[in-house]
Amino acid sequence: MLAAMSSAALRPSSQATAVSRDRGDACPGTLRLHAADDGALARVRIPGGVLTLSQAEALADATQRLGDGDLHLTSRGNVQVRGLADGCGAELAELLTSAGLLPSRGHERVRNIVASPLSGLDGGGMDGRGLDGQGPDGRGLRDIRPWLSALDAVLCASEAAQALSGRFLFALDDGRGDLAGLDADVTLRAVADGGAQLGLxxxxxxxxxxxxxxxxxxxxxxxxxxxxxRASGARAWRVAELALADDELTAAVGRRLTAENISHERQVRETARTEGPLPGAVGDALSVHIPLGRLSAPQWRELTRTTTCELRLTPWRGVVLPTPGASAAQGAESLARLAAVGLVTDPDSPWLRVGACIGRPGCAKSRADVRADATGTLGAVGPRGLPLYWSGCERRCGHPRGERIDVVAAPEGGYRLSVEVPGGEPRTVPLDDPSQLAAALTAITP
Structure with a gap:
């Protein structure tokens, strides 16, 4: 339940909605499982989405031994294991600890860090600065892997950080702007002078x-x-929920930096943005998209066979596979194998525009099998336009940031499509039968 708080005058740019949470967040982890209709659910935090091959194998082993056999990617580059039986929590925790996926039990739910997945793989770097603050051709300015390792280390070493909610998000942007649209609670963005901008x-x-x-x-x-x-006297899970104007919170952070002898200067935030990686070959890597974020164990193992070092899970339910030294022919052959097991390697695939919550039968609150309906109507979705997100109820769990068309199961049956209209009320049209999706899309986006 959300209760309104009195707030200072908020700057329009903050887009903040001050709220007070009357409970701790119930976000699942690997030690706190969530009871779903299809069994218990564990969410494994993967900082930066980076998995070694042995860690990837451990996750595949975990879902085959204890879960439903699939791995489910989240919009933060994490992994969910579903269909867990009662009483398997200790075995799961032991397996993940042995793989190095649970370095601190006190911090396991707060290791929410996303990072530019192509960083260091597509030729970006400080030797090719772009005039717009990005690297050459929109590539990154810095390999941010050292930032990722260091931030995860200081996060797990901070006793105070254990009080963060499981929804608090850090983002590390290598300067290309691919993570700028996530509005993370704390964002580090590489800038052309060799430093970083800290955004809130x-x-x-x-x-x-x-x-x-x-x-x-x-x-x-x-x-x-x-x-x-703590000073506000009200619980908040995200920066946007604090009853503070932008300049007040920025000033508070500045005072904290000064106390820790970290030199800083207030600036206007860099706003240039770019999209996440499309499927295909890019630099020393291959990029694939995962339909509805669900991977079977055979698909997962095909991914691990394609790279020699690691997997990088993206916030867009994709996977980047570093392939240093591979030829163009080898890359094409690998992409063909990945496509053959059902992964998306075509940058024009309509799957890039379609997402869905878990729906029935996994969620008791869902009114429909949204994944089956999303899959069955894929032919009505073109490769261009706003993304569609199918939800089994108004909570819209897992929905992406930014503009989209919401396809929400209605209490009376069927669906309702809605889209935000700049400066106006949302436009909504009914969808009584999923087979009529093409006509509904035409009606809502004339």
């Missing part, structure tokens, strides 16, 4: 810090958020 939520303000100090600065910002939450 959707604020248009930023604090410039050195690249060396960036991971510590991100952790300091999260701890400043916790201090502001």
């Amino acid at each position: 939520g959707a604020s248009d303000l930023a604090l410039h810090v050195s690249a060396e100090d960036a991971p510590r600065a991100a952790m300091a910002a999260a701890e400043a958020f916790l201090e502001a939450e």
Whole structure:
């Protein structure tokens, strides 16, 4: 239940909605399982989406031994194991700990870090600075893997960080702007002068810090958020829920940086954005999209056979596979094998525009088998236009950020399509039968 808080005047750019949570968040982890209709659910945090091959094998083993046999990717590059039997939590935790996927039991739900998945793989770097603050051809300015390792280390070392909600999100953007649209609670973005901008939520303000100090600065910002939450007297899970204007929170973070001897300067935040990687070959990597984010164990193992080092799960339910030294012919052959097991390698596939919650039978609140309906109507979806997200109820679990067409199961049966109209009320049309999706899309997007 959400209760309104009194708030200071919020800057329009903050897009904040001050709320007070009357309970702790119930976000699942690997030690706190969620009871679903198809069995217990575990959410395994994968900082930056980066998995070694042995860790990937451990996850495949976990779902085959304990779960439903599939691995489910989330919009934060994490992995869910579903269909877990009662009483298997200890065995799952032991398996994940042995694989290095559970380094701190006190922090396992707060290791929410997304990172530019192509960083260091497509030729970006400080030797090719672009005039718009991006690298050459929209590529990154810096390999941010050192930031990822350092931030995860300081996060797991921070006693205070255990109080963060399981929804609090860190984002590490290598300068290309692919993560700018996520409005993470704390964002580090590489900039052309060699440093980093520290952004908070959707604020248009930023604090410039050195690249060396960036991971510590991100952790300091999260701890400043916790201090502001305590001072407000109301529980908040995300930066957007604090009753503070952008400049107030930025000032609070600045004071925290000063106390920790981290030099900083207030700036206007960089706004250039780009999309996540499309399927296909890109630099020293291959990119694939996972239909509805669901991977069978054979598909997962085909991914591990394609790369020699690691998998990078993306916030767009895709996977980037580093392939250093592979020829163009080898890359094409690998993409053909991945397509043969049902993974999306075509950048024009309509699957890139379609997502869905788990729906029936996995969720008791769902009014429909939304995944079956989304799959059955794929032919009505073209490769261009707003993405469609199918939801079994109004909660719209797992929906993407940004503009989209919501396809929500209606209480009376069928669906309702809705789309936000800039400056106006949402436009809504009914969909009594999923087979009529093409006509409904024409009606809602004239």
